[in-house]
Amino acid sequence: MKIGNKVFDFTKDHTYVMGILNVTPDSFSDGGKFNEKDKALYHVEQMINEGADIIDVGGESTRPGYQKISIEEEIARITGMLEAIKARFDIPVSIDTYKAPVMKEALKAGADMANDIWGLRYDHFYAKEGETSVWDCKTMAEVIAKENVPVCIMHNRPKAVYQDFIPDVLADLKESVAIGVSAGIPKENMILDPGVGFAKSYEDNLEVLRHLKEFHVLNMPLLLATSRKSVIGLTLDLPVDQREEGTLVTTVLAAKEHWNMVRVHDVKKNVRAIKMMEKIMHKI
Template identity: 55%
Template sequence: MKIGNREFDLDRASHKCYIMGILNVTPDSFYDGGKWDDLDSARRHVESMIEEGADIIDVGGESTRPGHEQISTEEEIKRVVPVIEMIKKEYDIPVSIDSYKAEVVEAALKAGADLVNDVWGFRYEKFYKDNSVIRIAEITAKYGVPCCLMHNRPDTDYTNYMEDVINDLKDSIDIALKAGVSKDKIILDPGIGFAKNLEQNLILTNRLEDLLTLGYPVLLATSNKSMIGLSLDLPKDERVEGTLVTTVMGIMKGASFVRVHNIKENKRAIEMTRAILNEQKSI
C-alpha cells in the first residue's frame, strides 16, 4: 500500500508492523491535551516521533475521548491545516488526518494529508445527518488517498458482539467501495474504546485475527486507553507497559499498524516481537 510517497509492505508473513504516531493539536485529548496545540510544540513533537521511529504522523484537531465536546468545523480546520502544511513542508513522512467531518478532511487533503483516519468508519453522516450520499467517502475517493475505517456505532446494543462488529465494518467497507475508494486503499481499525465496554474491548483485542477474514490490513489503536487503565487500575500516564502488551499481541494476531503515543517503547517491542516470530521460520 502506498501512503504519501512511501510504500508499506503489508505481507503478514514478515510480521511487519508500522507505527502511526499520534499528534493531537487539541486542548482536551485524554492523554496529551494541550501539549502540542501550537506550531512550535507540534514541530518538536513531530521531530521526536520521527527520530524514535514513527512511520506516519496522525494529526487530530478534535478530541474523541468519551464525553468530548464537539467543536465547529471551522475551528477544527484552523487547528489541523497549519500543522499538516508544516509537516509536509519540513519533513518527509506521510501524514494522516484524524477526522470524521467531510469539510475538515477535504481541507486537510488540500493541505497535503496522505490518509483519512475516520473514527466513524465513514458512517457518521449516515447516523447523524441521515445522508444517503456519504461525502467523506466521496472526498477520499476523489483525492485517491487510502483510508482507515474504524469500528464505531451510536449504541452498544449488540445482538451477537463479534458478528455485529464484523457486519458494521462490512458496512463501512461497502460505503467506501461504492464511493470509489480502491479496495487496496482500505485499512480497518477495531475501534477499541468506542461503543464497547471493558469486556468487549478485551474480547476484540484477543480476537483481532477475526477482522483479517475481511481481507484488509488492520490497525490497532489501544495506546494508553481506558481498557488498560481499568485492567491494571492505573492512571493514564502509567499505561505504557499495558500498551506494549497490546502491541505485541496485535503483531502476533496480524496487525499491520499500531497507533500509539509512546513511539520509542513501541518500536522496540515491535522489533523484538518480529525477531522472535521470524526466527521461528528458520527452524
C-alpha cells in the same frame, strides 16, 4: 499501499507504527501538550527519530465526554500544522476527523491519508431523512474518493448494543467497506480498525483483543489503536500517564497476531517491542 511518498508493504509480516499528534487542548492523554506549533513540530521530529512510519494528526478530542468544536475551528487547528509538517519532514501524515468538510481541507493542506472514527458511516447514521450526507460537501466517502487517498476505517456505532459482538463488529466493518467502494474508494486503499474504546464496553474491548486473529477473515490491512485507552486504565487501575506497559502488551499482541499497524503515543517503546517480538517470531 502507497501513503504519501512511502510504500507500506502489508504483505510482509511486519507491524508499522503510527505516531499520534493531538493538536488539541483536551485530548484524554496529551491534551494541550502539542497545540503550539513549535512544540508540535519538535514532537513530530522526535517520533520520526524514534521510528514512526506515519504521523496521525487530530484537531478535536474524541475521548468520552469530549467537547465538540466547530468545523471552522478544527480546520484552523489542523491545516497550518499539516502544511508545516509536510514542509519540514519527509513522512506520510494522516488526518483524524469524522467531519467531511474538515477532511476536505486537510487533504488540500497535504494530508496523505484519511482516518475516520465513524468508518464512513456518520452520514449513514446522522443525515436527515431523505438526504445522503450531513455535510454540504457530500459524504465523507465521496470526499476521500475524490482525493484518491487511502483511508483508515474504524468501527463505531451510535450505541454499544450487539446481538453477537465479534460477528456484529465484522459485519459493521464490511458495511463500511461497501460504502467506500460504492463511493469510489478502491478496496486496496483501505485499512480497518476495530475501534477499541468506541461504542464498546470494557468487556467488549477485551473481547476485541482476545479475538484479533478473527479479524483476518476480512482479508484487509488491520490497525490496532489501544494506546493509553480506558481498557488499559480499568484493567490496571492506572491514570492515563501510567498506561504504557499495558499499551506495550497490546502492541506485542498485535505483532504476534500479524496485524499491520499500531497507533501509539510513545513511539520509541512500541517500535522496540515490535522489533523484539518480530525477531522472536521470525527466528532470524
